[in-house]
Amino acid sequence: MAELRALTFQPVDLDALATAKGRIAVFITPDLKLTAGARRLNRLAKGAIARATTSEAWDKLSEGKVMSLAWPAGLEADTVDLVKLSRRPSQDLARKAGATLAVAAGASELTALVEGTRYPEEIALGLALRGYGFDDHKTKKGDALGLATLMCAKPDEAEAAAAPRLAVAEGVHFTRDLVNEPANVLTTTEFAKRLEALNSLGVEVEVLEEKQLAKLGMGALLCVGQGSDSPSKVVVMRWNGGAKDDAPLALIGKGVVFDTGGISLKPAGGMEDMTMDMGGAGVVAGVMHAIAKRKAKANVVGMVGLVENMPSGNAVRPGDVVTSMKGDTIEVINTDAEGRLVLCDVMWHAQESVKPAAMIDLATLTGACIIALGHENAAVYSNDDPLANAFLKAAETETEGAWRMPLGQAYDDMLKSPVADMKNVGGRPAGSITAAQFLKRFVKEETPWIHLDIAGVAHVKTDLDMSPKGATGWGVRALDRLIADKFEVTD
Known part of the structure; x- marks a missing residue:
């Protein structure tokens, strides 16, 4: 789950290597200059490391990848994992090496020698992100990373550097846990309950019920959930870590806990995937968890609309x-274009109630986004170039794919209705863009705004570098980085 209890930093203990259980990982530079720990392991394993690293297979191994030696003589560990990594890798490569090691280690106990390796905190982050598993509903557990000990020369410094990164990883895990939950477990009521638990981290949480939403005039949001027995809710989360008078960043999330399409019923094939249609709300929750855990010096308000879209x-x-x-x-x-109806009311409420410095909404909004960008990038729409550029930079730094898309009057004209101020869809052409254009109608002129359509990146069918198949937690790292770069108070 969200807590990362398995990762610890310790001083290098060469004597403990002979009796270490499970797997031992050692980082080997391409020039084969072995560290003290690697030399000790090589002696204990009767030269097996030296033989492996002078082999043709090692020469062909890419940097950041792992070669595993099973049942090495002279050691109690059942495997030694040799990780090829230079002494001065990039942060991204160090993170990917940690992720690759997490795949190799699985649920085994792991002792990793990271002495002399740059960015041990990024190696730890890669281990944490890729070592995630969701086995809450399995009778046999063990999908997640097991106990992992990172031995390094300065464990206190490494632990201090890793702490904020692992706080973000916990936020990613929190998001993944929410998105992976089946809809019979994660009802709107259960979702709100889990968000209320963020109180323990110092987040102020308020749950608005249907009577309050009706009083506020949220007719668009309420219509989506009116066919379900699960009550619609809006959850407001406040983190007040910045200056008292600073306007907050508002994060808005679509939380459709299950989407049948309503009366415009979806096809049966693949409908089971619609448990992830609350992915935007899940990301907002994960960001709030992350910034509270690392005590970010910023004011951030997260608001999520929780509904279930059912035919009745x-x-x-x-x-x-x-x-x-x-x-x-x-x-x-x-009625299957329901997410924008949820978001437009929550976005308006955010602007009316907290007057944010900027507003970012996230939603698994359109299949058209997947047609346009596949599962590699989220679609980014914005009315503010500096804010959009800052987010794109943050996403690039965190290696989370994002691509800016256009807005314009021609797309807005596609939303004209003969009987109302607008209709909720603009037809098949440019479906992701017209959805964003719909939301833009609910953004005040003075509010810098980004809309993130995360339909293709929130949940995937194949393993990725930093996540197993299923919920990815995309956006938690990028938004945390944006908050750190643009919205935190500097000392």
Whole structure:
């Protein structure tokens, strides 16, 4: 789950290597200059490391990859993992090496010698991110990284450097846990309960129930959940780590805990994946967890709209007209274009209630985004170039794919309705763009804003460098980096 109890830093203990259980990892430079720990391991293993690193297979091994030696003589460990990494790798390469090691180690106990290796905190981050597993509903456990000890020359310094990075990893895990949960477990009520638990980290949490939402005029959000037995909610999370009078950054998340499409019912094939349609809310929750855990010196408000989109006798129908909190009327052409109806009310509430310095919304919003960008990049839409550029830089630093997309009047015109102020879809062409254009109508002129369509990156079918298949936690690292770079108070 979210807590990372398995990763510890310790001084190098050469004598303990002979009796270490599970797996021992050692980092070997391409020039084969062995550290003291590597030399000791080589002697204990009767020269096996030297033989392996002078082999043709080692020569062909890419930097950051692992060669495993099973059942080495002279050691109690069942495997020695040789990681090829220069003494001065990039942060990204060190992180990827840690992730590769996590895959090799699995749930085994791991002792990793990182003496003399640059960025041990990034190696630890890679281990933590890729070592995630979700086995809450399995009778046989053991999907996640086991106990991992990183031995280094200055463990206190390495631990201090790793602490904020591992806090972010905990936020990523929190997001993944939420997104991976089945909808019969993660109801709107259970989701709100888990967010209320952020109180323990110092986050102020308020849950707005349906009567309060109706009083606020959130007709767009409420129409989405009116066909479900699960009550619609808005959860407001406040982290006040910055200057008292500084306006906060507002993060807005779509939290559709299950999306059948409503009356505009989705095809049966693949509908089980719609447990991840609350991915935007999951990312907002993960960011709030991360910044609270590392005690970020910033003011951030996270708001998530939690609903379930179900068909029933009470469900909203195609052709219905609803009124948003802003007061604009919306003709619901397609009940499966529900996420924007949730977001528009929460976005308006955020601007009215906290007057944010900037606002970023996240949603698994459109299949059109996946058609455009696949599973490599999230779509980025913005009304503010400096904010958009700052986010794109943060995403690049954290190696989370993001690509800026256009907005424009021609796309906005596609939302015209003959019976209301707008309709909720603009047709098949440019579906991700018209969805963003719809949301832009609910952004005040003075509010810098980004919309992130994360439909393709929130949940994937194949393993990635930093995450196993399933929920990725995409966006937690990039948004945390953006907050650190742009919104934190400097001493």
